[in-house]
Each structure stands twice: as C-alpha cells, then as structure tokens.
Amino acid sequence: MPDFDPVTYAIPAFVLLVLAEMLWSRMRRPEAYEPRDTLTSLGIGLGSTVVGALVGLLGFGLFLWLYQFRVFDFGEQWWTVWWAWPLCFVLDDLAYYWSHRFGHRVRWFWASHVNHHSSQHYNLSTALRQSWTGFLTLGFVFTLPLVLLGFHPVMIAICGGFNLIYQFWIHTEAIDRMPRWFEAMMNTPSHHRVHHATNPRYLDRNYAGVFIVWDRLFGTFEPEGRDEPIRYGIVKQLGTFNLVWSVFHEWAGMLQDIWRAPWKHKLSYLLREPGWTHDGSRETSDMIRERWLARRASETAPEPAPEPSGRPIAEENPIAGTREAA
Numbered sequence: 001m002p003d004f005d006p007v008t009y010a011i012p013a014f015v016l017l018v019l020a021e022m023l024w025s026r027m028r029r030p031e032a033y034e035p036r037d038t039l040t041s042l043g044i045g046l047g048s049t050v051v052g053a054l055v056g057l058l059g060f061g062l063f064l065w066l067y068q069f070r071v072f073d074f075g076e077q078w079w080t081v082w083w084a085w086p087l088c089f090v091l092d093d094l095a096y097y098w099s100h101r102f103g104h105r106v107r108w109f110w111a112s113h114v115n116h117h118s119s120q121h122y123n124l125s126t127a128l129r130q131s132w133t134g135f136l137t138l139g140f141v142f143t144l145p146l147v148l149l150g151f152h153p154v155m156i157a158i159c160g161g162f163n164l165i166y167q168f169w170i171h172t173e174a175i176d177r178m179p180r181w182f183e184a185m186m187n188t189p190s191h192h193r194v195h196h197a198t199n200p201r202y203l204d205r206n207y208a209g210v211f212i213v214w215d216r217l218f219g220t221f222e223p224e225g226r227d228e229p230i231r232y233g234i235v236k237q238l239g240t241f242n243l244v245w246s247v248f249h250e251w252a253g254m255l256q257d258i259w260r261a262p263w264k265h266k267l268s269y270l271l272r273e274p275g276w277t278h279d280g281s282r283e284t285s286d287m288i289r290e291r292w293l294a295r296r297a298s299e300t301a302p303e304p305a306p307e308p309s310g311r312p313i314a315e316e317n318p319i320a321g322t323r324e325a326a
Contacts, residue, residue, distance in 0.1 A: 006161035014168060018124045024174050025123070032173055036241040038125045043243045044115055045128030055135045063144075063153035072150035079155065088151045089159040089210075092143065096163060096209040099142035101220065104204050104285075110274045111250040112137045118246050120233040122196055127171040132247050166210050167192075187212045190224045197230045200292030203285035235275070235288070250274075 025032035074081045103113035112133045119126045134140075146156050170192040178188045187208040195206040205222035208215050215221035224230070238246060257269045257277070265278040275284040283291075 006158060007164055010165045010168070014124070014128075017169070021124050021172060021174055029173060032121060032123050033125070034121055037119055037121050038123075040241045040243055040246055041119060041125040041128045044132070044247060045130060047132050047243075047247070048128075048130035051132045051135075059135065059140050060153055060157070062140075063147050063156070066144065066147050067153060070148055070150040074150055074152070078152050084151065085155065085159070088146065088155050089162065091146055091149075091151075092156060092159045093163055093208075093210045094214060095142045095146060096160075097207050097214040097218075099139050100207040100209065101218075102142075103139070104207070105273050106271055107250075107254055107274045107276070108270045109137050109139060111254050112139070114234060114250045114274075115247050117196060117234050118238050120231075120237060122171065122173055122193060122230075122232045124168065124171050126196070127168045133251070163209050171196075183212075185211065185213055191215075191221075193230055194222050194224050196232050198233055198235055199228060199231055200288045201225070202230070203235075203289055235283075235285075 022033055074084055078084065099109075100113075103109040112131045115131065116126075116129045119129060143156060143160075147153060167187070170187055170189045172189050173193070175189040177183060177190050178186070182188065183190065187206070187210055191206045191208065191212050194202045197203075202222055205220055206212065206215050207220055212221065238249065240246070254269060258266050261269055261278060268276065268278065273284045273286070275282050275287070
C-alpha cells in the first residue's frame, strides 16, 4: 500500500521556484514581491502545515471508519487498480470545485478560505496561504462521497496532494498564456489570476483546481481580459501584514455581525454570502458586479437620436416620388 505524501516531496521544488520567480521579478516586475507580504505568506503556510499535521489524522480516521460503508469494493489491493487512480483524481477535483465554490459563497466557509486571498500581490508565495481553520468549517464533507463510492482514503489523500501541487504553479504573473487547447481544458495562471482579482467583472469566478472545464460547465468561467489591469486581494483590503489578523480577521468580523444582528438574522450571517447584511449596509459580490454592469451599460449606450427641428416637410407625391411644389 502506498504510504507517502506527495506535497512533502514537492516542497524543495516549491522553494526553488519561489526563488526563481523572485529573480525574475527583480528584472521584470519589481512590484510583484513585497518582503513583508511574502513573510506573511510564509508564516501562514507554516502554520497551515502544523495545523494540518495536528488535526489531519482525525479527518483521516473518520474517512477510514466511513470506508466500511462503501458501495463499491476495489479489493484488498485497491492500489493496483490502475484505472481507479485517474478516476479518483478527476472526481476529487470535481469535489474541490464545489468545496471551493462554497468557500466563496457561504460566509462560514469564506472565514476559513479568505486568508488565501488576502495578499494584494500575486506570486508563488501567495499559494502558500492555506487555511488554518478548515477543520472548523467541516469542508471535508465534499470529499465524503468519494469514500462512500469505494475510493480508499489513502488514494484520495494522494490524489488531493497532487491536486495541491498542480495549483502551486498557477499563482504567478511570469506566465502570460498557455497554448489555446491547454487553456480550454486546464486551470492556468491566466484563469487563476481572474480568481484572485477584486475587479467587479472577476469576482467569484474560476473556482477550478486542475480542470477549468468545471467552471465552463457550471457557468462560473470568466476569461482574463486585456482591457483593464487586475487588482488583487479582497474587496475590503486588510491594510496590515499582521499574521494572526490575516488568518482570523473574518472569523472576528463574522462573530461581531452575529452578536449585533437581530435574532432572526443571526443564522444568515453564517450561511449567506460574504458581504450580505440584513440592512443592506454592505455589498455582496453579486451586487458589486450588477452595479458595475449597469454603469458599463450606461457608458456604452448609443447616443439618442436628435430631436426633429419642427420645420414642416413638404409632402411627397406618392406617384411621382417627388416633393410637391409649394
């Protein structure tokens, strides 16, 4: 039975790629890296690794217990069933798409995911901003169907590891576009830059992990445009590099909203989309996009036709096709 974590073996490559991108940015895009921001990303990544090691076994133990209730059985030597591996990888990526989508559309999940988007810079170190509190949101429920289908938890963990490795390289501005066929099927730096953007047209788009086809299929795809620069971060920027606040600020804000809200609205501050308020004092991503679309439509509306001058026009002769003499 395989017993390894692919992400652990990939860490040296992650470090080398970050260093290479830093060298590239010094020559081509000096603003791509900000030392304090990079240190915050590294701190969040380290904390996520520690938390994952501490609580990961609990989730894995739950998966092993549920595995006895599987619908299909690939046999005791399940790791030798070659076709199960690519199938598990594709289904795990589909589960990731929905988990990621809920992470943006439900505030309870967003509180855990927001730290990944909190950087106003987009580089490979940003990929290290992984959640410390994912276990609180119970996001692993999106992967439970794979266990019940018969995929062993070890197989799921390995496929999830390779999924995470793939997503590392797409956090860069050093790569513009991939070949058209690749852009059509796979998640790329161009597609993922859209996902990290705060521009109204890009909010809550391109949730894919590996295969961008999920966004195309479920109506959440948005291509990267050339007509406006991308602004990274979150709608209300943090304005600080404080590590603890970067991780927990949304939890604090959510709990504060729940405390202050009338009883009938308290649950909505957990389950509605980020930015929702019962009094309309803030905006959701949908509201921001609708306002932007309305403004854009008014700016591109055609000029109204000029008003008639009021002077009488000579009546035309329906037979001769010429105007009657006055």
